Structures are given as structure tokens and as C-alpha cells.
Amino acid sequence: MLSPNPLPLLFALLLCLPLAIVFTVTTTPEPTAISSASVAANDDPVTGYASVAAAHNGPMHKPTEEPPPPPPPPKIKNSTATNSAEGRPSTSTAAATAQVDPKGTPGIESLSPSRDKIGPRKTTLPPPPRMKNATAAAAAPRPPPQPASYDDPADDAFFQVASRASAKAKEPRKVAFMFLTTGPLPLAGLWEMFFNNTPKDLYNIYIHADPSGHYHHSPFRGVFANRVIPSSKRALRATPTLISAARRLLASALVGDPGNYMFALLSPSCIPLHSFNFTRDVLTRSNKSFIEILDDEPGAFDRWAARGRDAMLPEVRFEDFRVGSQFWALKRQHARLVVRDVTLWSKFKLPCVRWDTCYPEENYFPTLLSMHDRRGCVPATLTHVDWWGRYDGHPRTYRAHQVGPDLIRRLRSDRPRYGDKHPTNGSVLVRNGRSHPFLFARKFEPKASKPLMAIADDVIFKD
Numbered sequence: 516m517l518s519p520n521p522l523p524l525l526f527a528l529l530l531c532l533p534l535a536i537v538f539t540v541t542t543t544p545e546p547t548a549i550s551s552a553s554v555a556a557n558d559d560p561v562t563g564y565a566s567v568a569a570a571h572n573g574p575m576h577k578p579t580e581e582p583p584p585p586p587p588p589p590k591i592k593n594s595t596a597t598n599s600a601e602g603r604p605s606t607s608t609a610a611a612t613a614q615v616d617p618k619g620t621p622g623i624e625s626l627s628p629s630r631d632k633i634g635p636r637k638t639t640l641p642p643p644p645r646m647k648n649a650t651a652a653a654a655a656p657r658p659p660p661q662p663a664s665y666d667d668p669a670d671d672a673f674f675q676v677a678s679r680a681s682a683k684a685k686e687p688r689k690v691a692f693m694f695l696t697t698g699p700l701p702l703a704g705l706w707e708m709f710f711n712n713t714p715k716d717l718y719n720i721y722i723h724a725d726p727s728g729h730y731h732h733s734p735f736r737g738v739f740a741n742r743v744i745p746s747s748k749r750a751l752r753a754t755p756t757l758i759s760a761a762r763r764l765l766a767s768a769l770v771g772d773p774g775n776y777m778f779a780l781l782s783p784s785c786i787p788l789h790s791f792n793f794t795r796d797v798l799t800r801s802n803k804s805f806i807e808i809l810d811d812e813p814g815a816f817d818r819w820a821a822r823g824r825d826a827m828l829p830e831v832r833f834e835d836f837r838v839g840s841q842f843w844a845l846k847r848q849h850a851r852l853v854v855r856d857v858t859l860w861s862k863f864k865l866p867c868v869r870w871d872t873c874y875p876e877e878n879y880f881p882t883l884l885s886m887h888d889r890r891g892c893v894p895a896t897l898t899h900v901d902w903w904g905r906y907d908g909h910p911r912t913y914r915a916h917q918v919g920p921d922l923i924r925r926l927r928s929d930r931p932r933y934g935d936k937h938p939t940n941g942s943v944l945v946r947n948g949r950s951h952p953f954l955f956a957r958k959f960e961p962k963a964s965k966p967l968m969a970i971a972d973d974v975i976f977k978d
Contacts, residue, residue, distance in 0.1 A: 665755045665864040670763065673746060677766035678855035681773050684847050688776035688799040690718050691768035695760050696783040697725040697750065699734035701961030708971050709787045710738045717795060719775060721767050723747050723760045755864045757841070757876040765850045777801075779844040784912075784958035785898065786967060788927055790976040794954050801893070804849045805951070807839035808881045808894040808934040817872040822865045830862050831882060839881035839934070840896035841874075842955070852887060859883050874908075881934075893949075894934030899926050899956040912958045918966040920974045926956045 694700060700722075710718070720742045722735060727749050735742060744767040750760040761780055768775045777798040787794060798805075809815075819827055819836045827836070845853070859882065867873035884892050901911040913922065931951055959967065967975070 665759065665866075667748075667759070669746070670759060673766050674762065674854040677769040678851055680769040680851060682848050682851060684776035685774045687716060687774065689716070689772060689774040690795050690798050691721060691772070691775040691778045692718060693721045693723070693761075693764040693768060693778060693780050694739075694783065695723045695750065695757070695764065695780060698728045698783070700739060700783050702783065702786055702959060702964050702967070703735075703737070703739060704964050705786055705967050705971060705975075706739075707737050708968060709791055709976070713791045716774070718791075719768065719772050721764050721771070723750070723764050725749050753867065753870050753873040753875075755866075755875045755879075758860075758863060758879050761876065761880070762854055765845070766854045769847070769850055769854065776847055777844050778847070778850050779955075780842050781898075781955060782842065782957055784960075785842070785955045786957070786959055787975065788899070788923065788953055788956050790978050793978045797897075797952065797954060798844055802846070804843065804845040804884065804892045805895060805897045806843035806845065806881060806884055806892050807896040807932070808885050808889070808892060809838045810934065812838040814872065817869070818874060818878055821867040821869045821872045822862075823868060826865055827862050830858055835882065835886055836878065837881035837885045837934075838878060839894075840898060840900070841876045842896055842898040842957075843880060844897060844954075845884075846891075849884060849888065849891065853880065853883065856883055859886075893951065895931035895951060897931065897951060897954045899929060899953040900958070910958055912960055913963060914960055915962040915966050918959075918963050918970070920970055923970065923974050926953060929953060 700706070710720075720738060722739060722743045724734075724743045724747050726747055728734075744763060746763045746767065748756070748759070748763075750756040764780065765778055768778055779798065815836060815838055816833060818838065819831070819833050827833075859879065863875050863879045867875075903911070905911060931953065933949065
């Protein structure tokens with residue numbers, strides 16, 4: 516056997532050496548690096564910092580500076596959009612902000628699962644108009660506890676009897692002065708002078724007084740003695756009891772005297788602005804009722820929905836809902852209409868869920884008469900009241916030191932606002948030559964009684 520020749524072997528080794536060097540260089544492993552993707556995958560869900568303890572084989576050293584703030588909340592489309600016509604958040608915004616994220620993550624809100632599932636509520640109702648003094652309304656206290664029902668069998672029976680009274684008043688036509696009070700009449704002295712030397716067959720007086728009131732001896736004397744109606748019950752603000760009280764007065768006057776032609780509702784803070792003869796002539800010569808009926812009053816939707824958004828339907832649609840003064844003068848036919856009503860009362864007797872928009876007595880009567888006999892009404896009140904700059908639900912109160920001839924003349928010179936003609940720039944408009952005088956005015960504090968009586972003969976009763 517031949518021994519191997521070393522030269523060919525050496526030659527072969529020299530040929531393979533470059534290939535081995537190239538192979539060794541290209542296969543050398545690179546240093547390990549932590550990519551941004553891997554860091555992001557290990558972000559701590561609370562602090563937001565990457566967890567690299569495994570790479571260092573030891574605990575992570577937390578930085579000494581404060582952690583950065585959480586990322587801004589995701590933007591919601593139209594999150595700041597509002598309904599330009601109403602000034603309220605749009606439907607999509609209201610739904611998107613309906614429920615806070617249960618995890619409590621700052622600045623992040625989520626849709627309520629149930630609302631996201633069913634979508635926005637479908638309704639044919641108009642959007643609510645902007646409400647006056649919305650900030651104050653939002654902070655309004657909750658309504659007082661109210662009974663489960665305002666139904667009264669005794670009232671129902673009494674109203675049925677009154678509704679059958681004659682629709683035509685006997686001659687001479689009388690005026691029923693109806694006082695709705697929770698206590699004594701502090702201005703009774705002025706009213707005594709008003710009725711002084713007046714034939715008894717020209718007027719009647721009816722008083723609805725709170726039976727729970729604390730009276731000192733007999734609170735009603737002179738012409739007011741024995742004039743409290745026996746059906747009087749407690750009447751509370753922001754409840755249907757004020758409607759019931761007025762209906763009891765109407766029923767008592769209808770049954771009490773067939774000669775009552777006009778029925779004027781008054782408060783204990785009311786005063787007459789003219790003599791008895793002037794007042795009676797204006798009322799008994801009219802073949803229409805005097806009741807303020809306003810159509811597009813600010814806040815009307817909130818009043819309509821005060822018992823719940825759909826509570827008034829279907830009997831009282833929003834487009835039929837009206838606003839007006841609590842104090843009016845109704846002719847006999849309309850007095851019978853009020854005590855006979857059952858349909859609208861079934862809605863207005865419902866307790867309110869919003870106290871700050873609950874004024875049943877200012878809505879029931881204008882709505883009822885507007886729906887049944889708008890043409891039979893002068894849509895204005897003859898009781899002067901000053902609401903300028905008032906947002907607490909109470910009109911201006913005249914103090915004793917403000918009483919004088921100039922005040923009475925100014926109140927007389929004003930003219931009512933008619934609901935079928937919208938005023939501009941706050942001015943009072945007279946339509947078609949109408950210029951009815953104010954016959955009464957409110958509110959006057961009890962201490963104003965003496966200065967009023969002092970100018971009664973020379974100013975108030977001097978027409």
C-alpha cells in the first residue's frame with residue numbers, strides 16, 4: 516500500500532482554510548437587546564413602567580420622581596357639541612357620558628351597557644326648551660313628602676252638585692270675592708273700607724282657610740265673619756292642593772248664590788286698586804273670563820314634565836299645555852266647567868317629582884280653559900304682580916315705606932300682558948285696542964295695611 520503524499524493534503528487544507536474563516540465570522544452570535552415591543556408588552560398596568568426584573572435577575576428599582584400622568588381620555592365625537600336651538604348637550608353626548616367607568620379610571624367614561632344595547636330612547640316629544648336659571652334649578656331642594664293620592668270623595672260629591680248649578684246668573688249680577696289663605700287676612704282693614712257702604716246684594720265673600728292654622732280668637736271679623744267655607748282643607752305650595760282649594764271656592768260660590776256672575780280669586784296679600792263700583796262694573800259687564808293664558812313661556816316643558824316625561828299623556832299634550840297667573844276672574848259658565856272637570860284633574864293631581872318646576876295652580880286653569888273655550892277668555896290677569904328680577908318663585912313684596920300715591924298710580928297705569936300677543940323687549944302690548952285696567956295688585960306686606968288705609972279714600976278709591 517502506498518503511503519499518502521503530504522503535498523496533496525497540504526494543498527487541500529490551504530484551499531479549505533478561507534471557507535472556514537468566513538463561516539466562523541458570519542455565524543458569531545450578536546449581543547442580546549430588549550426591543551421596545553417587549554418592553555411595552557411588560558408595562559405595569561398601574562405605574563405604566565416596563566418590568567425588566569427578569570432581564571436583571573433581581574428586583575426592579577423604582578424611580579424617585581413622580582410617575583407621569585395617565586394618558587388623556589379618548590376623544591368622543593361631538594363631545595362638546597350642543598343642540599344650538601336648546602342649549603343642551605346633544606343626544607350622543609348625553610349617552611356617551613351617562614355612566615362613569617366602574618374601574619374609576621380618571622377622565623375615562625364609558626357607555627352604559629344597557630343603553631348601548633338598546634340605543635337612545637325613541638320619543639315623539641319635542642326637545643325641552645332652555646330653562647331659566649338652570650343653575651339654581653339644579654340645586655333646588657327635593658319636594659316635601661306628599662300623599663299617595665289627592666282624591667277626596669267629599670270633594671268629588673260636592674263638585675258634582677256644583678256642576679249642576681244654573682249656568683246663567685240671576686240679576687243683579689254679583690261678584691264672588693274668593694280669598695285663598697293659610698291664616699288671617701292682614702289687609703282686612705283696607706278691604707273693609709272697599710266694601711263699606713256697598714249694597715249686600717252686589718257681592719259675596721268666600722274664604723278658604725287652612726283649618727290647621729293657629730288663630731288668635733276669631734281671625735275673620737266684620738264683612739269676613741262667618742265667610743270661611745266648611746270644606747276648607749290644608750293647601751300646600753307646589754302641590755295640587757292649591758288647585759283643590761280654588762275648586763272648593765268655586766263650588767261654594769256656585770251653590771251659595773245663583774246670582775254670582777264673576778268669580779275672582781284673591782290672595783291675602785292682594786289689595787284693590789279701584790273702588791268697588793269701578794271693579795264691579797269692569798267684571799260684570801264682560802262676557803268673558805279674565806285669565807292669563809301663555810303659550811310659549813320659558814320653562815313650559817319643564818313644568819309639563821314635572822310629574823315625569825310622559826305622565827301627562829295622552830290627555831295633556833305639550834302643545835296644549837299653558838302657563839298663567841294663579842289669580843283670575845272666571846265667569847259662571849267657566850266656573851261650572853272647572854268643577855265638572857275630571858279628565859285634566861286626573862293628570863294634574865299627580866305628585867311632582869321635580870319641586871323646582873312644580874306650579875300646578877299656574878298650569879291647570881289656563882290649560883283647561885284654553886283647551887275648552889279659548890275664545891271665551893281674555894287671556895290676561897287683572898291682578899298686577901311684579902316679577903322683575905325674581906327667580907325664587909316669589910314676586911316682589913311691597914313694603915310699608917314704599918306705599919304712597921305714586922305707587923298706586925304707577926300700578927294703575929300699567930296694562931296687562933295678553934297671552935295671544937307676544938311682547939317684545941319686555942314691553943306690554945295692547946292688541947286690537949284692548950286696554951283692560953288692573954283691578955288688584957300683590958304682594959303687600961302686613962305692615963303696609965296702615966299706610967294703605969291712610970290713602971284709600973283720596974287715592975285708591977278715587978276713580
